[in-house]
Amino acid sequence: MEETRQPRERRRRRRRPEEGTSLTRKLLTMLLIIGVLAGLHFGFRAEEKVPPNLDLDYPAICTQLEKEFSNKVKYPYVTSATFKVDTEQKQVHMMMTIVEDLDKNEAPRLADKAIRRFGQLTHEQNPNLAEENEDYYGEIFDTYAVAVGIATPSQLATNNPSEWYINDNVLPTLHTKQAPKLPAPEFLNF
Secondary structure: OOOOOOOOOOOOOOOOHHHOOOHHHHHHHHHHHHHHHHHHHHHOOOOOOOOOOOOOOHHHHHHHHHHHHOOOOOOOOEEEEEEEEEOOOOEEEEEEEEOOOOOOOHHHHHHHHHHHHHHHHHHHHOOOOOOOEOOEOOHHHHOOEEEEEEEOHHHHHOOOHHHOOEEEEEOOOOOHHHOOOOOOHHHOOO
16 A cells, blocks of 8 residues: 655744844844944044144243343242153153242142243144143143153252152153142253
8 A cells, every 4th residue: 555645744843032043144234243343443533633833942931031030020939940841752841949948738839830831832832722720731742742850948958859848750741739749850851
């Protein structure tokens, strides 16, 4: 007896959502992601900021600052003030000697005034530079570091910069609120 076998119908099983996606879909998704990332990288780049013109008359700025901080009416507690700019090292040097009996809390305010005044004078020479404000020393200090030393004559006589009221270095792009307290005696070359 011969039985007649009928071919079975194959049923297509429906894919359940939790079973995942096909290889084709995964490849298309990966290609789409790569395309978007490439477009962002090559097509939508932000314009690079043009560096500011820092070709300023630094000796004139330093002379102006020395004159201002040597004014006995405005700064009676400053006995000497020296300012220099090293354009190769991109470093501003500020050293002030103050009277012995000055409250040590006045030294940080004096350093802040000197740095801000330097920023103002650079803006006066090049108005395209951003001005200093409450939270910012000025655009010059986006490129230049500043080394500040403030000490009394007796502190200077010890030849130990760690005893000075101020012996700090403010690195470029770090401004008032973020400025670190870094000892930097090697930066103060007067």
